[in-house]
Amino acid sequence: MTGFKSGFVNIVGNPNVGKSTLMNKLVGDKVSIITNKSQTTRHRIIGIVNEENLQIVYSDTPGVLHPSYKMQEQMLIFSKSALSDADVLLYVTDTQEDPEKNIEFLDAVRHSEAPVLVLINKVDLTKSPEEVERLVSFWQDALPNATEVLPIAASHGAGVPYIEQRVIELLPENPPYFETDAFTDRPARFFVSEIIREKIFLYYQQEVPYSTEVVVESFKDEPDFLRIEAVIYTERESQKGILIGPKGAALKKVGTAARRDLERFFEKKVFLKLYVKVEKDWRNRDKILKNFGYKSE
DSSP, X not given: OTTOEEEEEEEEESXXXXXXXXXXXXXXXXXXXXXXXXXXXXXXXXXXXXXXXXXXXXXEOOXXXXXXXXXXXXXXXXXXXXXXXXXXXXXXXXXXXXXTTTHHHHHHHHTOSSOEEEEEEOGGGOSOHHHHHHHHHHHHHHOTTOSEEEEOBGGGTBXXXXXXXXXXXXXXXXXXXXXXXXXXXXXXXXXXXXXXXXXXXXXXXXXXXXXXXXXXXXXXEOSSEEEEEEEEEESOHHHHHHHHOGXXXXXXXXXXXXXXXXXXXXXXXXXXXXXEEEOTXXXXXXXXXXXXXXXXX
């Protein structure tokens, strides 16, 4: 397909620097869940932009971390895989993070064969233009292979149009990798579980959100509505009690908020039923991790 550009644009970086916010701005819709807690994203999530003679396959990845559980080991594998199959790499940092954090991953970015755009996010929180200039200079030295270092404010969309322009310039000529009307490679059930999980991160504190996983047990697309049943798995009985809350009030709050977002996402009325079950130590059990989609073998 002569003159057609397409490729994988992978977004990587440490936790909580705004990768998912940037992903949603670039794709133009909400494909990645967003909270103010770190480690919200657990999988590689693809969002596809299709234009005339162009297909950009954006990929959001989990924040880079030192694993404490087998689940986090798989999250790190997802992040590292994004370095090897990128046509363009977007390395996201921000104005607050320690540049020495996860230095091994940064070194891998330094040796990337793909063009790298370093994006310094949250510059709207800086005190002066001089501070931004200092950060740009630092990252130019830290990643000398970078094609460009750009200050941005993803939550406001500042710098996003220029990123899009640079990405298009850097993409190779290729035929499309997906159908030209595709939005993502993920099934509908995945987005249901992600939306529910986002509400858990928003409404619960401490270890509870990190100890939960959501599995869609039933997804029935009927003429006038969607009927969905999902199970929230957690590791301990005490966490189950917290998730449900007195007289089921906490779980009802999650269900109501998730249902509203699901109706906006699918543009259809949704009936949502949530259950809570205990699966002890699931984050360290290979078989369960495979069932939950973290391992392929």
